[in-house]
Amino acid sequence: MIYVVIPVHNRRELTRRCLECLAAQTYPHHQEIVVDDGSTDGTSEMIRQEFPNAIVLRGDGNLWWTEATNVGIRKAQELVGATIGKDDFLLTLNDDTEVKPDYLQTLLDTEWAHYPCVVGSPSVDIDEPEKLEFAGTKMNLVLAGGHHIADDYGRSYSKLVNHAAAIETDSLPGRGTLIPMEVFQKVGLYDSVRFAHYMADVEFSVRAQKAGYPLWVSTKSVVGEHVKATGIFLQQRPGWADFVKSFTSIRSPTNLTVRYHFAMVHSKTKLLYFVLDVARICGGFLRRKFQPA
Incomplete structure (x- = not known):
């Protein structure tokens, strides 16, 4: 089972489009957990009416991305129970994203090719699908150097996907990252104390890598990102x-x-x-x- 955790706040139409994409997935075994952190635009009501199988959890507007994601993870852990299987995964996803029907399947294909690992998604500007926004990073944790792997492909998605099925990376964002549920047992949840909204995803991925879980970007698992809607x-x-x-x-x-x-x-x-x-x-x-x- 893939538990898809999506934090949302007052972006009802974007949330609807994201959930419509997930409803169309070819891989059938997934459960959406939407954490609505104090929306006042009817987001929760829309989800309950149009996506009745999704689980909706409510916050008071002060969770921000990190703790909202943790709320969803705890719910997924509750659903899995004490015995975590090899097929139990959690996917972090933002509500300002759209994916293709084979998205979950291609993520799993990369996971099984490198298991156990954490698998992320390349992202493109949804208004310019060829414009590659993210494809992984190379980080220097000594001198704060590094670069975006997307630059190696001229910010061209077609060049990336034609080059390799997967690329190893030094960090991953929360925008489309597949994580074996066992990872949370070993490294804990996202750090909402020091990283309330930004960099919690990067920090978690670095922590997971240090714990022995390589980080990969599945090039076919592309996420369309509403770039101008982010932060x-x-x-x-x-x-x-x-x-x-x-x-x-x-x-x-x-x-x-x-x-x-x-x-x-x-x-x-x-x-x-x-x-x-x-x-x-x-x-x-x-x-x-x-x-x-």
């Missing part, structure tokens, strides 16, 4: 005010407190890593800010 939309030329705000916003992947915690938990150089990481973020901002039009 703080990273504009090509962000303003100074937005850049400064990003250092403290809970909705920002460049939140300094979050980056600091990651450095302290996973880098051998700790404070040096944090300083270099912040310098890299600032350098990226300046390049985007002053690049020729």
Whole structure:
């Protein structure tokens, strides 16, 4: 069984489209667990009416992504019971995504090819399906270096999928990641104390890799992402005010407190890593800010 955990908040139409994709899957053994964190737009009511087999759990609006996901994981653990089988998996998925009917099956194909492992999805801009947004990362946990594997393929999805069935990566996001249920027994849940909204997924994947579970990206398991609906939309030329705000916003992947915690938990150089990481973020901002039009 694949337990699909989807945190949602006030995005009823996006949630509907996501659940419609899951209802059309060729792989039949899946259970959706939607954690509605305080929606006021009728999201829960829509799910109960249109997707009666989905489990809906409610939050008070203060769970954010990480704890909402943990609520769903705990429910999945309750459903599995004390004995976790080899066929029991959890899939983390965001509500602003759409997938093809063979999505779950292709994830499982990659899982069985490299079992036991954690399998993630490449993502594309849903408005530009050829535009590759994510295909894995190469991380340097000493000097805060690395790069996005999507750049190796010119940000072209067709080049990626024609190159390999799966690519090993150093981290994975929560946007379409298949995890054997046994992993949670060994490494725990997502860290909602230090990573309330952003980087909890990356941190968890690094933790799982250190525990002996390789991380793979299944190139056929592509996720269409509503890019402009995610968190703080990273504009090509962000303003100074937005850049400064990003250092403290809970909705920002460049939140300094979050980056600091990651450095302290996973880098051998700790404070040096944090300083270099912040310098890299600032350098990226300046390049985007002053690049020729």
